[in-house]
Amino acid sequence: MRIELRDGVLHTDGVPGLLATADYPYYRDDPTVWRDRLTTLRDATGIRIVSSYLPWRHHQPDPDTPPDFTGATRADRDVLGFLRICAELGLGVIAKPGPFIHAETNYGGLPDWICPLHNPQVEPQLDARGNTVDWIGAHRDADGEVGRWPLPAPLGGHFATRVGEWLRAVGKEVLQPATGPDGPVVLVQIANEGLFTDGALPLWAYDYSAPGLDLFRSGLRERYGDLDGYNAVHGTAHADWSAVRPPRERHPGGSLELRRQLACADWGRYQSDLLAEAYHSWTGALAPDVPVVVNLNPPAGEEHALDAWLSRVRPERWNGIGYGFTNWMGVVSTDHGSHARYVVAAKRAPGPNLEENWGFSELYDRAYAAGATSFHQSLLALAAGATGFNVYTGVATSGWGDDLDAKHTPPYPDCPPIDQHGNATGKAGTVRMLADFFAAHGGEFLGATPATGPSWGLYAPYAAVAAWTEADAPVAPGAETEALPVCGRELRAFHERMRAEGRDYRIVDLESATPERLAGHPHLVLHGGAFMDADTQRLLAGQIAAGLRVDLLGPVPRVDERLRPCTLLADALAARPAAAGTDSAVDDAPAVRVVGGSADAYWRAAPSGTGYLTVLVQSDHDGPVRVEIAGAGAFDGRGLAVTVDSARGGAAVLRLVDGALDDFLVTGANAFLGSAVTPAVTVGGVRVQGEYGRDLARIGGELRTPAA
Structure with a gap:
């Protein structure tokens, strides 16, 4: 069986299909029930691929002892046995080895010994104020509460070394025996919702650690060539790259001096570089023989959050690592804002929904006690562009100890399709009809063309600038200013207009697009700004010259990203006939x-x-x-x-x-x-x-x- 991921769609022996999966956290259950739970999950829901995290802290609690994947030290660590059962039952597997997994585990699944509190060799991750970025730890304090521990800097030397050792062990001892023609592993997911469930956090939330700032400045060197080039653009006189300071404070809204806009754009690129660097490094250590995906959480709800997410999440830069996303942002049938943000996540790039909440009501929202809530959300994701759906989690578990999860009590989760006794619930029938429908029609569904209107042209540097700007704050008197892009707010307004008109839409990343790709988007809408790089201006000008439609909202750029005069886009917009762009074949869809x-x-x-x-x-x-x-x-x-x-x-x-x-x-x-x-x-x-x-x-x- 040959597994490929082509443009976000899973192909098995060359045949495309919709990816239908359910999660089962084997590490939370007694191994004696694994086979029974998997059999019931398969037979009651029709799901044929299960997903599961591999918690680092569970398999390697001691830093001086190799990871246990066979159950030699404890039976519930026998992940190889779990995979054998999956294979015997005809189930494929998505293996998810982190290194950080969240999944309501202590310290997000990281071992205690990799925490900076317990290991001085591990550098902590820092936010813009120099504070550590913390996560729920592993031990209760005197008041019975689980305290918060600092997270490691993802690029710190000691952490990177130990992560590499963990992932190489997973790759060699778990993935290699379980892939190939007869192995159950069909995909691998690395990281979790960004790196440490942080893909939707503000741009100032992380990572200002020394290793992170080294990557930031390395990116500046690559971009500007030398320090003289950087100084010329930014109006600085730095004698060393270490003197370059990242942005740390949000700016008043309305307008902002142009060089400060460029500094915000530089930090936005660094945020996307940080994801790409970790994804490539961790994938290299795993060296899997199956496709690799990540699962990004959708944008958060704060006014700056959509811009932060758009500037950080750049799948076009991941070089072969597939895009996927999760839910965990509200009940979309009730909250219109959650609906819109979920749609944006599904449209950002082709890929499956890798975590849809089907099991948790007590922990998240009681609306999820009804299968209708998750059914609605799964169909929305697929309609909006997702290439698969997931049931998270498919089976209730009750067999873990405080070393894995000291905060939550069984069952985990409280209302899934298969309960903690191994019985199918009413949700199993809902999942079954969903799985069977798309088993029959999923390939055709994915190949069908959505009834789209205009496409949104994403210029990520604008999102980075807008993320650093307080939307309604007054402008300081006498400040030298330039009009600001407002990318995320305009995208949200565009979304609402398309839904009101009964049309779908697509999102296209302009910095990575080619003329051939843009030809498939005959009507583009995007927000403008004071600057835009010459290559993107030239691309859009060519779109206009070819008779395609470009609607630019806001200011028209007249300089490139080096502040050199560049009016390619302005000239193209001015030269088009007055009637051009007022009608478009795509609007007749x-x-x-x-x-x-x-x-x-x-x-x-x-x-x-x-x-x-x-x-x-x-x-x-x-x-x-x-x-x-x-x-x-x-x-x-x-x-x-x-x-x-x-x-x-x-x-x-x-x-x-x-x-x-x-x-x-x-x-x-x-x-x-x-x-x-x-x-x-x-x-x-x-x-x-x-x-x-x-x-x-x-x-x-x-x-x-x-x-x-």
């Missing part, structure tokens, strides 16, 4: 509009005449949802009316063939919201309905009514 009810909808069409409609019902809605698919390319111009009867906070996905209803899934109940309906779908006057208070599915022409 089919649109899907909700004409009745509080819901959102996405449409994608395959060349064969098959299409997929996803309907996402908000938590405040009762009654049918009415949707219209219209536009020049929709069903020979006839358009199509669809009605979906779903529980509040539920969702539906419909496969339509030449305008007629084929297979589909729809939610019948949401126990958390006390909502139950007779689920139904009506297309072209033909209605199919199920049983009151139960989900409804048709897969391969067979009707199913699993318990909700």
Whole structure:
């Protein structure tokens, strides 16, 4: 079996498919139940690939003893035995060796002995104020609370050495025997949500340690060539690179002196360099024979957070390491801001959702006690661009000790598809219909074209500047200023406009784009700024000259990133005919509009005449949802009316063939919201309905009514 990741899509022996997975933390359960839990997970949910972290602290609690992967020191460390069971049950595996894993483990899964508190050779990670960046530790204090410990600097010499040793051991002793033609491991995930669950933190949150600043200054040397070049651009007179200081304070909003904007952009590049450097180093130590992915958390909700995330998360710079993302940012059927941020995460680059909360209500939000909540979110991620979904976690566990997790009590999690006794819950049926539907249609679904309007052109240096700027703060009197880009806020407004118009959209990174790639984006919208590098200006000017549409919001750049005059984009915008850009073929694409009810909808069409409609019902809605698919390319111009009867906070996905209803899934109940309906779908006057208070599915022409 040959496994490849092509443009974010998993291919098995050359055949594309949607990646459907469920997590099972073997290290939290008694090894005597591993086989039973995996068998039930497979048979009750239809999932054929499991994911699991490999906690460093669990397998190597002693720094002077090699990691135990066979259970020689304790039975629950026998990860090789766990992988053998997976192989015997026909299950693939995504192995996730960290080094930091979070997963509610002590110190994020790092061993105590790698903490700077216990090992003076380990340098701590620092924030902009010089304070250590801390995480929940491993021991309770006198008050019974688990204290916080400083995290290691990711590029610190001793930490990097020990991480390399850990990952090389995993690669040699775990991955090599478990990959290849008959091995169960199909993918490897490194790190967790950035490096230390920090992908969504502000740009000033980390890493100002000495090793981090060495990488920052190394990047400046590569960018500016020499210190004279840096001084000329920034108006400084530094005699040594060590004198270059990074930004540490946010700036008043509205405007900012141009050289300070460039300093913010420099720090944004460093943040993306830090991820790329660690990802490449850790992947090199693992040396896996299967594709490698990472799982980024979506942007946070603060006003600066989307810009910070956009400037840090640059998958185009990871050179073969695949993009993936997680949930953990709110209930999207209730919180519109969470919905928007989740969509941005799904659109940033092709890749799977690697952690969707299906199991935790007590720990996160009680809405997740109902499978409808996670079903809604999984379908949203797929509709917005994800190439797979994950059930985190699929099985409740109860067999760990305080050395692994001193904070939480069993079961972990509290409401998954398979409970702590090994019994399938109602959620198992919901997962099963999702897994079976996309086992049948996932390749076609991923190959279908979303009904998109304009694309958002991301210029990451603008996001870095905006992240450092207080949105509504007054400008200091008499300050030399330049108009500021407001990338994240404009992207959010663009998102809202596209959803209101019933169109999807794409995000394209301008700094890495080629003319050939941009030709696939006939209408670009982006925010402007006082500067833009000459290569990107030239690329956009070529787009305009080719007759494609570019809408620039805000200021038009007139200098490049070295402050040299550069008006390539300004000249191209001025030279285009007055009527140019007022119409575009992409804007004639089919649109899907909700004409009745509080819901959102996405449409994608395959060349064969098959299409997929996803309907996402908000938590405040009762009654049918009415949707219209219209536009020049929709069903020979006839358009199509669809009605979906779903529980509040539920969702539906419909496969339509030449305008007629084929297979589909729809939610019948949401126990958390006390909502139950007779689920139904009506297309072209033909209605199919199920049983009151139960989900409804048709897969391969067979009707199913699993318990909700």
